[in-house]
Amino acid sequence: MKNVLNRFVPRGYIPFQGSKTIINSSKRKLIPEVYTSNANKLCGSLAEVFDKLNITDGMTLSFHHHLRNGDYCLNMVMQEASKRGIKNLTLAPSSLFPVHAPLVPLIENQTVTKIYTNYLNGPVAKTISEGKLKELLVMQTHGGRARAIEAGELSIDVAFVAAPAADKKGNANGVDGPSACGALGYAIPDVKYAKKVVIITDNLVENLDYIEIDEKYVDYVVVVDKIGEQSGIVSGTTKITRDPVALKIARNTAQLLNELGLIKNGFSLQTGAGGTSLAVASEVKKIMLEKNITASFASGGITAYFVEMLEAGLINELWDVQCFDLEAVRSYKVNKKHYGMSSSKYANPYEEDVVVNKLDFVILGATEIDLNFNVNVTTDSKGLLIGGSGGHSDTAAGANVTIITTPLIKSRIPIIKKELTTISTPGEDVDVLVTERGIAINPKRTDLLDKLQNSKLNILPIEQLLEISYQYTGIPEPIKKSDKVIGVVEYRDGTIIDSIYKLGED
Amino acid sequence: MRRSLLFIPGNNPAMLQNADVFESDAVIIDLEDAVSISEKDSARNLVKNFLNSYRLPIEVIIRINGMDTDFYQADLEAIVSNNIDTILLPKANPRDLIKLDQILSKIEQKNGLTKKIGVIPIIELASSILDVREIATSPRVNGLLLGAEDLSSDLEVSRTLAGDEIFYARSMIAISCRAYNIDAIDTPFTDVRNEEGLLADSQKARGLGMNAKACIHPNQIDIVNKIFSPSKEQIEQALRILKAFENAQKEGKGVFSLDGKMVDKPIIERAKKTIDKAKRFGLI
Numbered sequence: 001m002k003n004v005l006n007r008f009v010p011r012g013y014i015p016f017q018g019s020k021t022i023i024n025s026s027k028r029k030l031i032p033e034v035y036t037s038n039a040n041k042l043c044g045s046l047a048e049v050f051d052k053l054n055i056t057d058g059m060t061l062s063f064h065h066h067l068r069n070g071d072y073c074l075n076m077v078m079q080e081a082s083k084r085g086i087k088n089l090t091l092a093p094s095s096l097f098p099v100h101a102p103l104v105p106l107i108e109n110q111t112v113t114k115i116y117t118n119y120l121n122g123p124v125a126k127t128i129s130e131g132k133l134k135e136l137l138v139m140q141t142h143g144g145r146a147r148a149i150e151a152g153e154l155s156i157d158v159a160f161v162a163a164p165a166a167d168k169k170g171n172a173n174g175v176d177g178p179s180a181c182g183a184l185g186y187a188i189p190d191v192k193y194a195k196k197v198v199i200i201t202d203n204l205v206e207n208l209d210y211i212e213i214d215e216k217y218v219d220y221v222v223v224v225d226k227i228g229e230q231s232g233i234v235s236g237t238t239k240i241t242r243d244p245v246a247l248k249i250a251r252n253t254a255q256l257l258n259e260l261g262l263i264k265n266g267f268s269l270q271t272g273a274g275g276t277s278l279a280v281a282s283e284v285k286k287i288m289l290e291k292n293i294t295a296s297f298a299s300g301g302i303t304a305y306f307v308e309m310l311e312a313g314l315i316n317e318l319w320d321v322q323c324f325d326l327e328a329v330r331s332y333k334v335n336k337k338h339y340g341m342s343s344s345k346y347a348n349p350y351e352e353d354v355v356v357n358k359l360d361f362v363i364l365g366a367t368e369i370d371l372n373f374n375v376n377v378t379t380d381s382k383g384l385l386i387g388g389s390g391g392h393s394d395t396a397a398g399a400n401v402t403i404i405t406t407p408l409i410k411s412r413i414p415i416i417k418k419e420l421t422t423i424s425t426p427g428e429d430v431d432v433l434v435t436e437r438g439i440a441i442n443p444k445r446t447d448l449l450d451k452l453q454n455s456k457l458n459i460l461p462i463e464q465l466l467e468i469s470y471q472y473t474g475i476p477e478p479i480k481k482s483d484k485v486i487g488v489v490e491y492r493d494g495t496i497i498d499s500i501y502k503l504g505e506d
Numbered sequence: 507m508r509r510s511l512l513f514i515p516g517n518n519p520a521m522l523q524n525a526d527v528f529e530s531d532a533v534i535i536d537l538e539d540a541v542s543i544s545e546k547d548s549a550r551n552l553v554k555n556f557l558n559s560y561r562l563p564i565e566v567i568i569r570i571n572g573m574d575t576d577f578y579q580a581d582l583e584a585i586v587s588n589n590i591d592t593i594l595l596p597k598a599n600p601r602d603l604i605k606l607d608q609i610l611s612k613i614e615q616k617n618g619l620t621k622k623i624g625v626i627p628i629i630e631l632a633s634s635i636l637d638v639r640e641i642a643t644s645p646r647v648n649g650l651l652l653g654a655e656d657l658s659s660d661l662e663v664s665r666t667l668a669g670d671e672i673f674y675a676r677s678m679i680a681i682s683c684r685a686y687n688i689d690a691i692d693t694p695f696t697d698v699r700n701e702e703g704l705l706a707d708s709q710k711a712r713g714l715g716m717n718a719k720a721c722i723h724p725n726q727i728d729i730v731n732k733i734f735s736p737s738k739e740q741i742e743q744a745l746r747i748l749k750a751f752e753n754a755q756k757e758g759k760g761v762f763s764l765d766g767k768m769v770d771k772p773i774i775e776r777a778k779k780t781i782d783k784a785k786r787f788g789l790i
Binding site: 437 | 528
């Protein structure tokens with residue numbers, strides 16, 4: 001079966017029909033929140049938790065990724081599962097990182113046979129790309145994951161929640177203790193709707209000043225030596241790039257935003273944590289200072305750069321679903337205007353007053369973009385899993401203007417493609433592509449084109465940008481794709497926007 | 507008329523590919539100091555083939571190896587074509603410039619060039635400072651570039667942030683270039699991460715009469731272009747002066763005043779130059 005973007009959808013899944021079609025025509029599904037009746041929560045070990053919860057074959061276990069590449073908890077839990085010979089587990093971590101490499105043999109020996117996640121890279125991603133996961137990988141968006149959990153579509157048997165601080169009653173937060181990671185936004189749907197919730201902490205305290213996870217949801221608390229490595233939280237590059245090409249893209253993006261009238265008093269923004277995104281923020285900041293204006297809020301994953309802007313009074317509020325560096329962790333703990341939010345409040349398509357819908361603009365990346373502005377952030381051009389939507393599709397759908405920034409050519413490969421390897425975000429939600437050699441505006445945004453009529457920026461049709469990249473790279477030969485589907489990209493409404501294929505033989 | 511000239515190593519394909527991405531007025535593809543002796547041949551071939559494949563929309567300058575080396579002739583043979591505009595000659599002296607003119611004329615004729623290649627001598631020897639007027643009036647020369655690092659070595663002085671050691675050289679070059687109506691191009695600022703230093707150094711050079719500056723990193727171009735372009739206020743004032751001049755002419759007045767100050771010929775000429783520059787650099 002094909003979906004509206006003419007991409008294959010495996011049997012049993014609902015094809016993507018357009019970014020708002022299902023959301024506008026259906027109501028929010030909510031299963032009841034699950035409260036605990038257990039009073040005696042403290043467990044001496046994970047083994048005890050497994051015994052008490054009778055974790056067995058075929059269950060679904062979930063994890064959050066706030067400790068990012070510093071997380072020890074998923075590996076700890078899976079080691080216990082493996083020791084017990086449990087098989088056919090479904091995992092639902094909000095993301096997977098290279099630190100989770102110990103999952104590889106567990107995928108190969110079918111301890112784990114299905115995975116739902118929002119983002120993955122490293123050895124696990126490679127193993128799945130090689131077709132070694134028994135069932136299909138389901139790549140959800142951050143908002144889509146929250147929606148699927150609350151609707152009961154992604155039914156979690158046990159949510160394991162790494163918590164930097166907890167009390168024995170099960171209250172927990174992410175801000176105190178040696179492994180503080182800040183906001184715990186991605187864990188909130190799991191905590192509310194999983195059948196059982198286990199807090200894993202390395203910092204059991206008598207009382208918490210700040211409670212992010214309420215004891216009413218928590219069944220057990222287990223204390224371990226260390227839940228993770230704080231230094232592993234830092235998300236890739238969190239410093240402004242020095243790369244001159246990226247800086248040019250950033251300058252052009254800021255100028256474009258200014259010409260579109262988007263940098264005005266009270267505006268709202270989201271950028272990623274990468275060097276180019278921060279460079280855009282830096283250029284936007286210069287314009288803000290020149291114009292003497294402030295932003296109402298910035299959202300998403302928060303970095304030190306946005307903390308600095310908050311503290312300088314340039315941004316009034318930060319809405320933080322996860323902290324990307326330790327400065328953000330510090331700020332989240334002490335600054336009253338640095339708010340936490342659940343992944344649902346951030347990006348759930350059915351959430352009332354959802355943050356992504358209030359964004360004036362979002363700056364996003366792409367590994368590939370096609371002539372219809374569809375974007376791939378899930379696989380590289382050979383089909384290897386290297387990421388995932390995370391909040392890409394959610395913010396693109398919500399923000400008034402969605403801007404993709406990318407060099408036209410990366411490692412001698414053109415980024416604009418006639419056909420994408422994988423579609424992550426539909427082109428109907430992508431408005432602008434900014435590259436070092438020109439800017440393309442999605443033709444459906446005639447309002448933006450009208451505003452840019454007298455612009456000195458180099459605005460070109462996306463087809464022309466493709467031709468320019470071919471002048472440097474030649475026309476790339478198509479990469480052999482395997483026919484074997486190993487996963488699906490689930491759009492935020494639960495429909496399938498694309499299939500993911502096994503890596504082709506080289 | 508140039509403001510910024512970006513050096514790009516001739517042996518770096520990734521940087522060559524982006525040569526015209528940044529807003530420099532010219533690109534200087536370097537076959538000299540950036541390329542080690544063992545890579546001279548391959549860099550020459552790379553640059554030649556790159557320029558045959560991509561027509562850069564900005565001035566293309568090639569820094570050849572000095573005429574005191576064994577490489578400059580092969581550089582010229584390989585590189586002189588309609589794809590380039592200018593040769594940048596290290597350690598220039600009047601004698602070499604005459605020889606270079608002769609060689610270029612031969613190659614231009616042999617290869618059927620449809621344009622005449624220009625020359626920018628680098629002033630980086632104490633003797634070149636003394637010869638600067640002769641160098642500035644040598645054939646094909648359309649600008650002089652101050653090479654402060656080598657000049658300081660020759661003078662046996664240290665380079666400083668304040669640049670007092672090159673004050674005379676800058677002034678000499680600026681005055682000579684102005685006298686012969688060619689570009690006075692300032693030495694690059696070598697600390698690529700020091701934006702404030704670059705700003706101050708560019709302001710100082712401009713204050714002494716230099717009208718352009720070489721850049722050794724693309725991130726320097728914005729600041730250099732800004733400093734060596736007429737400011738918004740200068741452009742507005744120049745437009746007002748020219749408008750007042752036009753009105754005065756209609757009224758048959760030889761001399762007129764604006765904002766209570768008398769406007770005479772040098773002020774009008776300067777306003778015209780400002781507007782020419784502004785137009786040339788797309789500022790109006």
